[in-house]
Amino acid sequence: MAWPYFLDCARYFAPEEDGCFDPLELLRGDLEVEEEPPSGLPPAFIRFAHHSYAQMAGAEADSCPWRVLKRTAARCPEVARTYSIGRSFDGKDLLVIEFSSRPGQHELLEPEVKLIGNIHGNEGGRGELLIYLAQYLCSEYLLGNPRIQRLLNTTRIHLLPSMNPDGYEVAAAEGAGYNGWTSGRQNAQNLDLNRNFPDLTSEFYRLASVRGARPDHIPIPQDYWWGKVAPETKAIMKWMRSAPFVLSASLHGGDLVVSYPFDYSKNPLQRKMFSPTPDEKMFKLLARAYADVHPMMMDRSENRCGGNFLKHGSIINGADWYSFTGGMSDFNYLHSNCFELTVELGCVKFPPEEALYGLWQHNKEPLLNFVEM
Numbered sequence: 001m002a003w004p005y006f007l008d009c010a011r012y013f014a015p016e017e018d019g020c021f022d023p024l025e026l027l028r029g030d031l032e033v034e035e036e037p038p039s040g041l042p043p044a045f046i047r048f049a050h051h052s053y054a055q056m057a058g059a060e061a062d063s064c065p066w067r068v069l070k071r072t073a074a075r076c077p078e079v080a081r082t083y084s085i086g087r088s089f090d091g092k093d094l095l096v097i098e099f100s101s102r103p104g105q106h107e108l109l110e111p112e113v114k115l116i117g118n119i120h121g122n123e124g125g126r127g128e129l130l131i132y133l134a135q136y137l138c139s140e141y142l143l144g145n146p147r148i149q150r151l152l153n154t155t156r157i158h159l160l161p162s163m164n165p166d167g168y169e170v171a172a173a174e175g176a177g178y179n180g181w182t183s184g185r186q187n188a189q190n191l192d193l194n195r196n197f198p199d200l201t202s203e204f205y206r207l208a209s210v211r212g213a214r215p216d217h218i219p220i221p222q223d224y225w226w227g228k229v230a231p232e233t234k235a236i237m238k239w240m241r242s243a244p245f246v247l248s249a250s251l252h253g254g255d256l257v258v259s260y261p262f263d264y265s266k267n268p269l270q271r272k273m274f275s276p277t278p279d280e281k282m283f284k285l286l287a288r289a290y291a292d293v294h295p296m297m298m299d300r301s302e303n304r305c306g307g308n309f310l311k312h313g314s315i316i317n318g319a320d321w322y323s324f325t326g327g328m329s330d331f332n333y334l335h336s337n338c339f340e341l342t343v344e345l346g347c348v349k350f351p352p353e354e355a356l357y358g359l360w361q362h363n364k365e366p367l368l369n370f371v372e373m
């Protein structure tokens, strides 16, 4: 029997007569059965399926419990907890699972990292990766994996699988594989969340020509608040003030490349223009930490997905790809000194469930390597 949906099953499940316990038996029908793994087995596994919002967060705490994330945190209470950073326009919780040696507390000199999925609701599978990562971190921690134990003891990791649960529901209703390129991209107010952040990049370019001006921790301009600001965007900004994040990645789909700031061109009339930050070297190093261990990004065949980026080693300056304003990465960097990458994980916007295991296999090491940076 093949195990397309489960990772390293032998590691998580006791062998049966065919050499591997059948986790599918646990999963058929009600998810609740996963509460009761056979005794003596590590109480965790990864289910490679699209998690609907109801499974992920739960509209009502009782009628729709926070399933996968909350359960994962409950399995690893010493190193994990869930919390909400706010609500979407339609009122869905923006749920985060945090891993650290002291959940809920910032410790001096402990780097804070965040990973964000589904800023574009139609880019399915990206948030799923973070749910798998959460399950993986918890399982491996419990199994005594020294790499994961060291990581959780030295780093505080926050995973937000869905920043745009309203958009995700629209896209998921159309179905994986059938979803067009735009349905569900925006939030319920029809705002593209990755264009909704304050444009501090223009201010940076202005300050760069002013002698003695400090182009970091740039404040949000007042007139920004006169426009339409999505609750999801506000929640992220508030979140950024709650912890001194130093590293972040936002997971997307539709291409295969890691892009880094600036996303907004230094010449607004140029749709494409290499526009580096003063931390160009660091951003490149971080982007390489992801791309260089990703088997598809390293694939040198020209007709592979994302072939345009081959000559760049699958990393690119955002504005050199296409310039846009109001992006989350530029804002992170300029407002809070958090280094955020945009990771395009594959050419299919909303992959079918069969593709999720492969997506995880390709991105597990890059995600870990990146967080370790």
Ligand SMILES: [Zn+2]
Pocket (backbone or CB within 6 Å): 120, 123, 252, 253
């Ligand atoms: Zn996107």
